[in-house]
Amino acid sequence: MTKKELAILDRYRQNVLKEGRLRDIKQMLSLIEKHYPNDNLAIVEKRKDEIIEYTIKRTLHDIRALGTALVNMGLKGKHIAICGENSYAWLISFLAIICGVGIAVPIDKELTDDGISQLISKADCEVVFCSKTYVKCMKAHQKNDERCKTVICFNKEVDAPGFYTFQNLIDEGDKLLKDGDTSYTDIEIDSNAMTAIFFTSGTTGANKGVMLSHKNLCTNVNGITDLIPSEGSSFSLLPMNHVFELSCNCLTAMYMNATIYINDSLKNILANIQLFKPHALNAVPLVLEGIYYGIWAEAERKGKADALRKLVSLSNKLREKGIDMRPVLFSTIKKKFGNKFPTLACGGAASRAEYVKGLGDFGFKVYNGYGLTESSPTVTLNMEADRDPTSAGYVFPKTSIRINEPDEEGVGEIWIKGDNVFQGYYKDPEATAASFEDGWFKTGDFGKLTASNELFISGRKKSLIILDNGKNVFPEDIEFGLMDNISYVREAVALESEQVINGHNTKIIASVLYVEPSDFPDKTDDEILKIVKTDVADVNRKMPSYKKVTDVVLTYTEFDKSSTRKIIRAKAAERYFNSKEG
Template identity: 35%
Template structure:
């Protein structure tokens, strides 16, 4: 199944070509708004951004490592973006690493990637220095926060940037003249490893640029848009959609200062677009209802407003949604028009609710191995329970569908990775005759909309041959206001004659306290009984073989990837 572009887009050969085009088209417009030490926002234009990329890239080449492997670790910030594009556009292969990883894991990945240089946030200075004697492959350690070099090995990002500017002024053009091999590995991305341990995905300029153009041809964005970058930049979803695609379209990027500052940063930056995962979006939606539930009159107004909004818009084509819900819109900055949700399944009711308030929510789907976007809903063609239509330029099929049309999602096209770094066996397991076998199960309707059921590795198969998708059961469970999150798996019953469904559950203690009308911590017995009654009610909506038979209450939340997906392979070993 292939789709045609909805919108016309300009062609880019590679990311160097992209930044050259954008710096001319949007020269004096702000590419970034960054917070200064005095808590004010400072604009950095597209022209200035390109100059910084060229300066830092020139300085990197001057270090004499050739086109090496350059790792980058840190929170979302301007220096991260400069490092990424400086590296990939002529200095070497960029290796973005997850800032949330424990230091021993970071050390392992720095070694596994064969990095020659690591550029890191000041927060990691102590850890990097502690592990540096064991990292013989790394020659230079570049701190984003220092203003001057510390010694011959520990350098300053800003001192290098200044040096690069001087080299360019003196006529040094090695970096500016560096050729780009659009088909060679230019980025090494370690997968988040929700079902297995991390593998290193090799991506090229062609992979990434084809994805940028395809996404831009599917959803309308332009240079009047702005975005608050919330998800971690090392993750390909945020890097391609929230960073590179925004630079391609001339949008302005502001950085979120941390999850607890999302509300504050949205009001300050007033974004028109957000790139989110369901966990954050659903939390925002639930807070709206929590606030309304504190007073019966507010809850009635919210319900009445949604009814009136939908009636006028859907029946009479009168759009007063943003006026009716001005207070909600103002709470997210006043200009938010579009949210793109990915990385996990989104509750369709959340998307419908935001749409009734005048904020379009479009769900998409992708994986690192596809650079990453595979499918997304369109501005005018969308289904809230679907991950959308294949992006232009990608061929998406359902492999070996069963009688219900369910099979593995496979993908072919320019966005598909080169393979896994130094892992031929893993590459051969997923790349077959040009097709990427995603490991995700889904179906496609007659209009090309794709519906995901779950991961192939996670399927619970009963002894009677029934297939149970844990993600589907978890979606039901997680709708309970008293449950924060859940993890469903299968195990043999006491007689060993059938597979039963069991669930680990993290309760929402605050919601339970409100339900029980108590201020103190509820007893374990009260928590268990309330959750058990919720599961009993949920079970009534599912076939007998899918019903949850046993539950375990957890005190701590599940281990997650930085894109907020549960590390299933890790949690299953703890059952």
């Protein structure tokens, strides 16, 4: 997209924003139709080697046609699950459901078949949309839960009772619309009613169904468009079943008519970025790590790492004087990303300062923030993350933050309230009641808030290490301390354990460290462990005495992660305790 084309698009966007605050997503679709040229691209996806483009006109038609077909099938008010890879069909299904049919229930496709089935049943779903990958799973689910009588497959004809295809339903809805059927398009949206159930990733416990409304989702979209300059296009990489990708990227991009390019495979990320040349993408820390290490690995391989370090040093000195030469100095790197540095909006977990600052040094614009599924998801936003990667940013519009019972350093549990905060956990009144106090949602995260409303995160309440001397230690402090000071440590998990010291069982801080044997050529396992323990001891000397790591266990494989690439702490702890038993 040229600067002239972007300027024209921005004029259309201003007309959209003049309509006032979004109330619901159905209204958003109407505004898109009213203000943008209907032949503008809305969504682009790649199926194998074929590039398929969907205009605004086609996209809005398919949403309405699908919605009309579903209503005529008697599915109004039903809970409808969606399980599959990111695709145009996935997004159209979600939008059709929430804009008049029923309750959308995005499901994590990375779960086991049993796990998928359990969540579909837990959310009381009677209908499922799925890709062909999950047809077998859905057939098994129907046998386990007789309530699920309808399965709609995105990309495969299935000769089985109760199975339909996505495109056939759109074709049927198209005929109904042409015959004057307004049973779907006339439905009015209650912006305060539950419209979707998003399941938490369950990294520290069971998956809980988070009930979100149109008001919740629109509060997030409104806030992002208030704060972040709109880009010309966006790259959909993270799973759409997570509200971070769906709300912060897809819904916001549609509202601002930033073309959404859908990535078809993790192995094709760089190739697709070079193909589509997106202006922005949402990422998790592991993606930032991959980009950062990929740049340096290539420089090392070509023998240009020293030259690159000198360029970074020169560039940073020039920037201190107000001279930004990054597009010129790092033009070779820029070409790898479609001849532009895409904006990287990172969420899902804390990012290592090394990656955020390092990418900023090259010219990437990095946004960081803090959020939860329960807050739709944004709570704070740091739009200059490369300048201070430790900050989670400033409080999001329409959101209030309270630090409950802060200690002498101002650290306490983060409580939030606002139009973005969820209604409660589906069919779990006890968990809902336990999570709220006087209208405030208790996040379970600890942090501190500055006088200027800037938030700094300390860690999770559930993973807090409490020592015998009463000291509270956030494992994240230990983990980043180890990774920032020991270059070969790929991942780290700190946890509470016990050790007999002076004849007494004493609580200690233990750590499991993921390292690669290739970083220690010709060394035995015992020799590697000895080297690591020596380096950990060096780090201990830089830390307060109560944060000393007393026991170290190594693993040569990366930790188990959720679909948003968060380390599952319970699985990491298993590795530690299993090693002790062995």
